[in-house]
Amino acid sequence: MFPAAVLFGLPVAAALPSVYGGGASAASFAAVSSHDMTAASMPGLDRSMSLGGKCRQVTLAGAGKVGKTTLEGRCVDSRGQWWSTALNLNECVGGRDGKLVYQDEGHFDDICRPCLIDETDDRSGVDLKCNCLDARGMPQYTFLRMGEHAQGDIAVKVVEGRFVCGRHEGIGSPSFE
Numbered sequence: 001m002f003p004a005a006v007l008f009g010l011p012v013a014a015a016l017p018s019v020y021g022g023g024a025s026a027a028s029f030a031a032v033s034s035h036d037m038t039a040a041s042m043p044g045l046d047r048s049m050s051l052g053g054k055c056r057q058v059t060l061a062g063a064g065k066v067g068k069t070t071l072e073g074r075c076v077d078s079r080g081q082w083w084s085t086a087l088n089l090n091e092c093v094g095g096r097d098g099k100l101v102y103q104d105e106g107h108f109d110d111i112c113r114p115c116l117i118d119e120t121d122d123r124s125g126v127d128l129k130c131n132c133l134d135a136r137g138m139p140q141y142t143f144l145r146m147g148e149h150a151q152g153d154i155a156v157k158v159v160e161g162r163f164v165c166g167r168h169e170g171i172g173s174p175s176f177e
Helices: 026-028
Strands: 053-063 070-076 080-086 091-098 100-101 111-117 125-133 137-146 157-158 162-165 173-175
Touching: 053 111, 070 157, 070 162, 080 162, 100 125, 100 137, 111 137, 137 157
Parallel strands: none
Antiparallel strands: 053 070, 070 080, 080 173, 091 100, 111 125, 125 137, 157 162
């Protein structure tokens, strides 16, 4: 048997709504595996947390539309207040010769897509992974680290419950647990 796929700390079956006419139910996905990699199977580890234990439900939004690629999530501030936060990554990420780079007003998704986010092995951050066009117009697979170990003054980080990068602060509104 193959281990159950996990997406941002949730079994894929739980992360996928039944939008295919009921054909793909949670039960049919669960039947594929006898090994469930969830928080229940790993005592002491909250698999729903991401970005150094500061955020939950971190996703990449924008529906593939140029200029709309947005990092969204629910993050906690130093007082324990949860915030729904979103940051348009075009404000601080660019594409240069087939590579993702931190760049103020970089508008990376003009030349980089499709993109996804993937949690780092140590759960301290996420990697933005894309195919970006190089100078010859050829797609190159690349990634950029976001979170507490990201390098640079405008790197995407979590500050007081919000995604920020350089002078750009993601929108935030209180979220109730």
